[in-house]
Amino acid sequence: MRKSVNRVWRRVMANKLISEMGLPKSIANIFAARNIHTAKDALSLTEFELMELLDVGLAEVTTAVSSISEISCPPYQTRMHNEHLAGHLPTRLKGLDAALCGGIPFGVITELVGPAGIGKTQFCLKLSLLASLPSSHGGLDGHVVYVDTESKFSSRRMIEIGVNSFPEIFQIEGMAQQMAGRILVLQPTTPTEFSECLQKIKDSLLQHHVKLLVIDSMAALVSGRDGQGQCRQHPLGWHMTFIKSLAEFSRIPVVVTNQVRSHSGDDPFHYSFQDSRQNLDFPTTFDSHLVAALGIPWAHAVSIRLVLESKSGQRFIKVAKSSMSPPVAFTFAISASGISLLHDDGIEMTGPEINAICGQVLKHFNVASSINDAHNIKYFRDFEVTVVYSIKNWSFRVVCG
Amino acid sequence: MEVSSLPISASHRAKLISAGYISISSLSSISPAHLARDLGISENEATGILKVASQRGGPERTIPSHHSIVDGAQTAWDMLHEEESCRRITTSCADLDDILGGGISCKEVTEIGGVPGIGKTQLGIQLAINVQIPLEYGGLAGKAVYIDTEGSFMVERVQQVAEACIKDMQEYDSFLRKDLPARQVNLQANDFLANIYYFRICSYTEQIAVINYLEKFISEHKDIKVVIVDSITFHFRQDFDDMALRTRLLGGMALKLMKLAKKFTLAVILLNQVTTKYSGGSFQLTLALGDSWSHACTNRIILYWNGNGRYAHIDKSPSIRSASAPYAVTGRGIRNLASNCKRVKLILRARLAHDEHICRSLI
DSSP states (O other): OHHHHHHHHHHHHSOOBGGGTTOOHHHHHHHHHTTOOBHHHHHTSOHHHHHHHHTOOHHHHHHHHHHHHHHHSOOOBOOOOOTTTSOEEOOSOHHHHHHTTTSEETTSEEEEEOOTTSSHHHHHHHHHHHHHSOGGGTSOOSEEEEEESSSOOOHHHHHHHHHHHOHHHHTSTTHHHHHHHTEEEEOOOSHHHHHHHHHHHHHHHTTTTEEEEEEEOSGGGSOSOOOOSSSSSOTTHHHHHHHHHHHHHHTOOEEEEEOEEEOOTTOOOOBTTSOTTTTTTHHHHTTOOEEETTHHHHHHHOSEEEEEEEETTEEEEEEEEOTTSOOEEEEEEEETTEEEESOSSOEEOOGGGGGOBOBOOOOHHHHHHTSOHHHHHHHHHHHHHHHHHHHHHOTTOOOOO | OBGGGSSSOHHHHHHHHHTTOOBGGGGTTOOHHHHHHHHTOOHHHHHHHHHHHHHTOOTTSOOSSSOOSSTTOOOHHHHHHHHHHOOEEOOSOHHHHHHTTSSEETTSEEEEEESTTSSHHHHHHHHHHHTTSOGGGTSOOOEEEEEESSSOOOHHHHHHHHHHHHHHHHHHHHHHTSSSOOOOOOOOHHHHHHTEEEEEOOSHHHHHHHHHHHHHHHHHSTTEEEEEEETSSHHHHSSOOOHHHHHHHHHHHHHHHHHHHHHHTOEEEEEEOEEEEEETTEEEEEESSHHHHHTTOSEEEEEEEETTEEEEEEEEOSSSOOOEEEEEEETTEEEOSSSOHHHHHHHHHHHHHHHHHHHHHHO
């Protein structure tokens, strides 16, 4: 499998040279003389432009373009069900695994989005642990690369999750060290460092049995603007495509967390043919003034979107976008052993509510009592952030707890 | 007809005009050797020019059966017959088929766009499966080309949809053909998968290359009846500095796809993403790739949320009336928005039970 992955990387990265395509000498020379060296150069011009540039007839141009296209076009495949391509990382949350047909899928980007303090990092820590476990215990038996842009990674918390969820493994001498030794943490602080990190990851992915990539969080390095339509160039455009191709060619699960921002009056919900008057109360219907950061292009790029939110003192994890799952929500809680579902039967949600993100304030004692004391302060801080949100945006919201 | 409109190289054209050959008729009775001498080019090149000129020959050339006042035209009456006999691909949702006049038309380019998660890829997969339905069940018995630019083609999902389609065919057999002897549906999900030619495209160069290559590919595989591009937008959306170039390339692609649809009588389906547009004092959702692209496709369907349901709206079509219809995305694919709620619980319970059964059998 490794050989085919390498070949595929080379195909993507290389820009096929016209001189190596086996075209008739005469036309190949003409292309070279006019500085058209790669397939990209040739195909970026229309046939008439090529006629003018190369000073040849239409018939010749058409033949040349069709040969170049045939050679640059990737071969077709028939995608029969192939076990090793379609794998999953089980999350050990039975209901969620059932909804996702086995767990976090390989080869695509899974996004976790939710307000601060809801449990995204906890989920990521648990997944990192699961991926590093030996396969006899349902893990992927591999290394994990954890890109931590907000300095939220806590190895102490991760070991605590490990000890509480898999006591039989972690009580063995040296196991904790071995598991923790498989998790590689990178902490870039600027967008440039982040880009360099991604390049380094790509290089080491194939050699070092990396079985999971976690990026927590993607939005932290984007300052302010998040591609809301007007700016043509999305600030993370290159990163999105890069991470997507990383996921696909290495066939590993990639989990990315995303932040939320408050819904501004400019966020569009309608098309021109829809009568917007009917839907005026759209934003308030779902008690939500939050939308996912990073904008619409990012929302298109991810394959699975899990929305974490809290409503009426209860936390929910919703499968908002997934081609293989019905739209369901599960209640969950954070405990010493990470995240656990309160019920394995999901609640089905019809309509666009599955995509909405509610940022109601959590009950105070829910947060404090379930987490190790050493982390209380950090979570209290996140909780305060949520309180500030509530005061600014919803003046009549009562702080629960 | 003018020499300046001949598809020959610019320098040859210039030489012809400066030597006095302005109209094509002036080339009609000249020998290659003479022309070569006049223009100062080789005899081979002169022969080439004369060949092109004769192909473009004027009104003297008569084509038998077409009553062509204008060369190459078809009468509307002939086209009516063609349109009526044109098959349509069902979407498996009766309401949606109704507003589309029976299904997706097989000689046109249809663009389908919507917000993330609304079901564009789902619809694409459903159509790739439905085109393969055998003739005796009302299908086209064709194959599909699926051009995937985003990596959203998940094999497990396609298997689910294929299996549901097979079940539907079996139900059709048992309900509607009760009097006739029982017939086995001899198809497996893998057969459906094998009939989808899948291209994974990683850059806009490859996207243009595959669309150029399709003409040759489809003439070698004549049973392809649908080409789905999912999505047409992805590689043109980011890292494209030169907007004018983008418009030109998109225009070229649209023309080639239209030509494919017409020449091979197949349906071309382009899936598009959304973006925001400032108009009338507020921001609105609109399909991506700009205003000039919106003219390129023959039909345009927008998938959107309305209240609690997913709807499809026919935004632009020369022959179908503008209308909206609800649809649902279920475990079996795209279906009618009938009461669908109970099925979700059943799906999950079934999966949970299946997993438990596997665990127990391993112990």
